[in-house]
Amino acid sequence: xxxxxxxxxxxxxxxxxxxxxxxxxxxxxxxxxxxxxxxxxxxxxxxxxxxxxxxxxxxxxxxxxxxxxxxxxxxxxxxxxxxxxxxxxxxxxxxxxxxxxxxxxxxx
Amino acid sequence: xxxxxxxxxxxxxxxxxxxxxxxxxxxxxxxxxxxxxxxxxxxxxxxxxxxxxxxxxxxxxxxxxxxxxxxxxxxxxxxxxxxxxxxxxxxxxxxxxxxxxxxxxxxx
DNA sequence: ATCCCATACCTCTATTATCGATGTATCTAA
DNA sequence: TTAGATACATCGATAATAGAGGTATGGGAT
Numbered sequence: 001x002x003x004x005x006x007x008x009x010x011x012x013x014x015x016x017x018x019x020x021x022x023x024x025x026x027x028x029x030x031x032x033x034x035x036x037x038x039x040x041x042x043x044x045x046x047x048x049x050x051x052x053x054x055x056x057x058x059x060x061x062x063x064x065x066x067x068x069x070x071x072x073x074x075x076x077x078x079x080x081x082x083x084x085x086x087x088x089x090x091x092x093x094x095x096x097x098x099x100x101x102x103x104x105x106x107x108x
Numbered sequence: 109x110x111x112x113x114x115x116x117x118x119x120x121x122x123x124x125x126x127x128x129x130x131x132x133x134x135x136x137x138x139x140x141x142x143x144x145x146x147x148x149x150x151x152x153x154x155x156x157x158x159x160x161x162x163x164x165x166x167x168x169x170x171x172x173x174x175x176x177x178x179x180x181x182x183x184x185x186x187x188x189x190x191x192x193x194x195x196x197x198x199x200x201x202x203x204x205x206x207x208x209x210x211x212x213x214x215x216x
Numbered sequence: 217a218t219c220c221c222a223t224a225c226c227t228c229t230a231t232t233a234t235c236g237a238t239g240t241a242t243c244t245a246a
Numbered sequence: 247t248t249a250g251a252t253a254c255a256t257c258g259a260t261a262a263t264a265g266a267g268g269t270a271t272g273g274g275a276t
Binding site: 008025026027028045046049050053068070072073074075 | 251252253254255256257261262263
């Protein structure tokens with residue numbers, strides 16, 4: 001099976017969607033995405049942490065240091081109200097574009 | 109309606125798919141994508157022409173100068189055998205990743 | 217006649233996102 | 247005691263896109 005990266009431009013949406021389930025730390029987000037996507041979406045750390053920084057800077061998420069399930073120090077991210085709104089917009093736009101692409105792919 | 113760009117990483121696939129219908133010039137490709145996608149996929153020239161160059165370099169398309177329907181000089185691109193194969197691979201990978209993303213978006 | 221718009225090509229630079237490598241540190245299990 | 251999993255982060259290279267700029271021609275409207 002191909003290693004397969006994330007579609008550029010969709011990572012923030014995927015992270016926001018993951019955080020919608022509840023606060024989670026970076027490592028956990030990557031694990032979750034890998035698992036739920038059936039091992040397809042492999043988010044490298046070099047993509048993940050900069051993306052999380054962007055979410056903080058834009059006010060879509062906030063972070064708090066705490067303890068992970070395994071007792072280690074971890075930074076828990078959670079959605080802000082602005083982040084929830086942003087997620088809705090991104091999902092809508094994603095659907096719109098994917099539908100447009102499907103139109104092209106289906107048109108003979 | 110938002111101006112909405114192309115999903116990064118999908119442009120080459122969209123062009124290849126357009127060329128599968130028959131040879132076409134750059135300007136025509138952009139027009140076609142805009143029309144078939146219901147005005148959603150707006151391909152700027154600064155994205156289009158570099159992408160066409162990549163297709164040539166990779167041997168997925170070949171080009172020939174000719175006359176457009178309106179009598180102007182135009183460069184017609186057409187799919188090679190390698191391009192057809194490449195298109196199939198890209199479509200398959202696209203479906204795979206979009207399906208993975210949908211899994212994430214649908215999971216509660 | 218002239219001027220604008222659509223058609224048609226292309227390049228350049230800035231911006232942005234992703235990836236892979238690198239580095240730190242801790243905890244657990246073999 | 248050592249390897250692997252957990253957990254953070256940054257750095258540089260790569261690549262793709264967008265937007266602006268530049269050339270040229272044809273047709274239709276003023």
